[in-house]
Amino acid sequence: MPAPARRVPGSARLRRQLVEQLESNGCLTSPGVRRAFLAVPRERFLPEISKREGLERVYQNQAIVTAHDERGIPTSSSSQPSMMASMLEQLDLRPGQRVLEVGAGTGYNAALLAKIVGARGRVISVELDAATARGARRGLASVKSRAKVVRGDGREGWPRLGPYDRIIVTASTPTVTRAWHEQLSEGGLLELPLVHRPGQVQAIVTLRKQAQALRSEAVLYGGFMPLRDAPGAPVAPPPPSLGATERIGDQSRSLAQLSGEALRRLSAARRQRLLSLALSEPRTHELGLRAPRPALNLYLMIEAPEDRLVGGWARIGVIGENGDGLALMAGGASTFTRIESYGDSDAERVLLSLIEGWKQRGRPAGHDLRVEVGFPPGAASSDVRLSWGS
Ligand SMILES: C[S@@+](CC[C@H](N)C(=O)[O-])C[C@H]1O[C@@H](n2cnc3c(N)ncnc32)[C@H](O)[C@@H]1O
Incomplete structure (x- = not known):
């Protein structure tokens, strides 16, 4: 007799389970971020993955790569939910704030941001890649989000709709652009994954604007793909590496990796x-x-x-x-x-x-x-x- 088919929990249940997991590992702590994760269905921003691999895959606490360059290096993704939650918490968002996101990707984070700042707030997300921007707009429209995706080089910010109370950069960079500093309100927060040594762990820093300078308030650790110069521009290759892998049958094991x-x-x-x-x-x-x-x-x-x-x-x-x-x-x-x-x-x-x-x-x-x-x-x-x- 065939085993009875397992019932896959629905989206709302999977969201609740994800929220419980993010709370128990300490990444999610505030009611606003919690409400946003409960309200926004991630599958709407990953329609192909959810169709191909099922709803449960979308609610695993994992980053999901959604685009590659011609060498197979990832160029876009939906970030890991625990990282997104920690970054949103660190950004100390309030209803009514104006937020600029750099790197819309799937649009999921923009939708969370828009839920948190509410109807009186404003979220603009800049995406370099035209097809990715279109996909993000579709996802946002399907959940009736007020976040707006614009196409451009996010290193220039989006001056027409600034200044912003918060700027969040979701791709890594070794420098902070003048545009971000100029478009941030005095006392506002800028959060970004800062590359100190290519290929190494990144410090995800939240900086407060104080006149001519930006000073850190909090630091997380992580690894984000780099901001690119132009659509289609190759992502800088990772640093040199050496490795040895043992493969026996379909089992493989890394023996050394530097x-x-x-x-x-x-x-x-x-x-x-x-x-x-x-x-x-x-x-x-x-x-x-x-x-x-x-x-x-x-x-x-x-x-x-x-x-x-x-x-x-x-x-x-x-x-x-x-x-x-x-x-x-x-x-x-x-x-x-x-x-x-x-x-x-x-x-x-x-x-x-x-x-x-x-x-x-x-x-x-x-x-x-x-x-x-x-x-x-x-x-x-x-x-x-x-x-x-x-
Ligand atoms: C890690 S993904 C963003 C994740 C996204 N916030 C989400 O939650 O789904 C990084 C995104 O930054 C975009 N990007 C890279 N360089 C950029 C640039 N100079 N300006 C704007 N977007 C850029 C990539 O195309 C990619 O979609």
Whole structure:
């Protein structure tokens, strides 16, 4: 006898389950953001995925890629709901506010923003890609959202409808544009994923406008695809990487994976040697502490010299001066407890001294990171300064 078909919960039920999950992991805390997630059906912004893979797929707490460039590098997505919720919370939105979003993507986030600021508020979302902008408009129309999608380069903002109380950028950037600063009201908030080292974890910073400067109020961690220069323009390729994967039957397992600009300066022979080191048995150095992964990851990403830093969210560490050694942080799912090192000991010394610096600074976490952005007269780009407060 065939097994009885499982009844797939309806959209409203799946939204409630997602909200419970976001609340229990601490990403969703305020009534306004909660109401928005309960009210806006995500499937309306992902019609093809929901048709092809079912409604439950749309309500998993995962980013869903919706477009790629010709090399297969993702160019648009619906961001991970927990990241969206954390960013919306950090933006401290109020009914009646005027909000500019840069990077409409599917339009789902614009719909959430519009729910939160309500009928007296205004949401404008700028999208570079014409087809993506059309898709976002369709999604927004299907839920009768008041958010408006315009096509353009969001790095210029959308001056005609400014100033804005809030600006949220949903693609990553190494700089802050003058346009965002100019179009933000005094005391307003700008939230953006800031790239410090390409390919590494990004600090998602919320900055308050104070006259000529922008100063950070809060920091999250994440990874967003980059803002592009023009529709169809290739996304900057990720930093160099080395890897070895074992495939047996239909099972595959990563044996080693290193990435970072630091690999670019090594000759092909040295890169190959480094990979064979990474595949060898490591020496283990127990640190005698449990360092929260996100905090130490962010610290190392900022403080490790760029010509030494390798890894990413999963594994971060440094290479020796000539690539003759490698030292990587290791531990459990949420903490680092040891260093695993390979080859000569120079890399291990560098990593240990960085960890010592982190301890001496009082073990700073994301909320201790201070970001100050200025706009030097005549300079083409912003001056972004990072420091650790207490
Ligand atoms: C991660 S997706 C946005 C996610 C979206 N907010 C959502 O929730 O569905 C980033 C978007 O930024 C757009 N984008 C990239 N560069 C841009 C630019 N210079 N101006 C405006 N949009 C841009 C991409 O086309 C892409 O749709």
